[in-house]
Amino acid sequence: MTLFGKKIPIVFSLLIWFIVWEAIGQAKFSPIIPPFSGVIQAAITILPTEKFHTAAMISLRSFGIGMALAILAGIPLGILMARVQGVGRILGMWVNIFVSAPISALVPLLMAVVGIGETTVVVTVFLFAVFVIILDTQIGVVHADRSLVDMARAFGAKRHQIYTKVLILSALPEMLAGLRLGAIRGVKGVVIGQLLVAIIGVGELFELYSQHFLMEEFWALVVTVFLFAFAVSEAIAALERRVEYYASAR
Amino acid sequence: MRQPPVAGHIVWQLISFVCFFGLWELVGRWPISATFPPFSQTLLALWQMIADGSLGNAYLSTLQPLVIGIVLCGMAGIGFGIGMGLSRTIEWFSLPIFIILQAAPMAAIIPLITYLYGIGLTSKVLAVILLAAPVIVMNSYKGIRNTNPSLIQMSRSFLGTRRQQVVKIILPHAAALIFTGLRLGLAMGFIGVVIAELLITPTGIGDLITYHSSVADYPKMFASIASIIAFAAVTIHALERVERRLFPSEIRGA
Amino acid sequence: MPDDAIVEVEGIGKTYPGGVEALRNVNLAFPRGKLSTLLGPSGCGKTTLLKIIAGLIPHNAGEVRVNGKKIQGPGPERAFVFQDFALMPWATVLRNVAFGLELRGDPRAQREATARRYIAEVGLSGFEASHPNQLSGGMRQRVGLARALAVDADIILMDEPFSSVDEQTRRKFQEDLLDLLRHRRKTVIFVTHSIEEAAYLSDQIALLSPRPGTVSRIIRPNVDRGRGADEIRRDRNYLDTVDEIWQILKQYV
DSSP states (O other), X not given: OEETTEEOOTTHHHHHHHHHHHHHHHTTOOTTOOOHHHHHHHHHHHTTSHHHHHHHHHHHHHHHHHHHHHHHHHHHHHHHHHHOHHHHHHHHHHHHHHHHSOGGGHXXXXXXXXXXXXXXXXXXXXXXXHHHHHHHHHHHHHXXXXXXXXXXXXXXXXXXXIIIIIIHHHHHHHHHHHHHHHHHHHHHHHHHXXXXXXXXXXXXXXXXXXXXXXXXHHHHHHHHHHHHHHHHHHHHHHHHHHHHHHHTTO | OOOOOOOOOHHHHHHHHHHXXXXXXXXXXXXXXXXXXXXHHHHHHHHHHHHTTHHHHHHHHHHHHHHHHHHXXXXXXXXXXXXXHHXXXXXXXXXXXXXXXXXXXXXXXXXXXXXXXXXXXXXXXXHHHHHHHHHHHHHHHHXXXXXXXXXXXXXXXXXXXXXXXXXXIIHHHHHHHHHHHHHHHHHHHHHHHHHHHHHTOSOHHHHHHHHHHHTXXXXXXXXXXXXXXXXXXXXXXXXXXXXXXXXXXXXXXO | OOSOEEEEEEEEEEEOTTSOEEEEEEEEEXXXXXXXXXXXXXXXXXXXXXXXXXXXXXXXXXXXXXXXXXXXXOOTTEEEEOTTOOOOTTSOHHHHHTHHHHHHTOOHHHHHHHHHHHHHHTTOTTOTTOOGGGSOHHXXXXXXXXXXXXXXXXXXXXXXXXXXXXXHHHHHHHHHHHHHHHTSOOEEEEEESOHHHHHHHOSEEEEEETTTBEEEEEEOOOOOXXXXXXXXXXXXXXXXXXXXXXXXXXXXX
């Protein structure tokens, strides 16, 4: 979009939306939409509090552990499925099913088996993230350049060298894409897991604010969590861009 | 976009099923937790629920908001996505928002919806729309934006008007991604309706799950969960096959 | 400017946003009914110039005149053949060839009849119902050529049309193109980086030098094409032309 002949970066459209939000809020259009300034104020108030810090810590911890497990399990499994035909065929169907299934349906199951607490949330994050990581890793390795592998073998590379020096690097763009999608799902996993478990973390706060109609606090938290999800996604996307240059040369 | 490797022969799929269910049976019989029933018991419970109609009723209740939500969301979402793709102005205003929305845990807003719109159909439809909209809009948008520029130049060289360009080249080209967006949107819709039902209300599959959990009837609870996952998987897989038939990768072209 | 020039390029300059000057002060005349070539190494702006003449990209300086009138974008008297074929993958060969006519608004029966005629002319009879993905690269380009012929434009602009096919197909194409053009009064402006191709096909060759693109030389091969396609490559003038061009272009590699 250009104004007065100068191109305005697209990020500025968000500013316009904040202004619109403020206007709608001030006009008291709907009880659930407070003015944006009110939301900012609430954010400034609650973010430094003990309560928020605890909730954030718990949530980040669950997210971190869940994602770490998903990566540790997902990437090797994806590679295995790509390289060993039998494994790929047996597990392939299940990965495909679970990658688009409503995993949130499994959370009550987890609560019944594992209990109501942080562990359930960690497992939820794991389940949300792992399948897309497996899938994209598998795709990346399967499509890794055949001729590069042949080239490595022709120059005498040993098994593990083929993996580390060629295959994984060749599959890196897809793996990072899977990681990014997995991270986004992981954040959803934390929120949904905590909403359903309802007694810990930001999920508990969301419930609390909704219940008591503390709209400004609610939206402040929403904006914070949304920005976190976006930040994580963009951080990995930045990594993706760094390896993108060779993706097109394959 | 690359397609994942197909699962392969029917034989392999059967082996896969047998392995999975066999494992389930074994784990269920292991005395680690009273709450984890073996496969056989779950199957029995499933049958019971089908027989007494509770499963059928639940699905009727669950599918209503799902279908309504997806239809509404589909029409509006595709329309808006196309608008974003064709108009730089609309794109400028909407793209950052939808990029954020795609990454965001929209589920956080669902409790708010409940408190606002009560525990009825409206809330659930809204939950579906909230979760499905970003992916439908973004896919329609990308389908339009990623049209091969060579084809557009070609239509200009033959003096095609903008309208002809949109109708004869851009839209057919975008059709494949739009359909993909709908399929992904449906998957998100399932997620939305399940969360809504687990959080919100005593109806549908979510209710079956929470009810049987509360009375500690674990086989029935598991059966409900398995049924919704299976249902979602089958539906989405069917759509994938339709998509492959309608838009074989050759016809997608560059 | 010799002959009857159907297309005149005067003082054309093109700078891309970002500062890259692709063309500077290009002056050329293209004689009616003849095949003219723009030849040069990568980066000399020949495709840019061709697209400017086609009206597909704007220029910063100078003007292009067709039949004496300044151009304002694409026009019905100019048809373009694309390097990457630009075929609609979801449409049949018949529809692709008829596309220019479809955009023009010709009734269906009429444009399909015309399309069939040109499909036969380029040697693709029987493939009317096929899709581009079922055709080889060479066949796809024939579709592109048929499409350009079907709109009956006076001027055909070809952007390295044969660079995406193998050598043997390419040679056949060159022969067929000369055949097709022999009985028609079409003006062709051709872009290539192949010296032999330029010498084989052209009545006039404009050599472009790179960075920024300007015309460094105009060569008229005067090759005798009357004695059959195979004899052309042994014609004295053909060989001399190839040599002469190479000596000039060598310095830019």
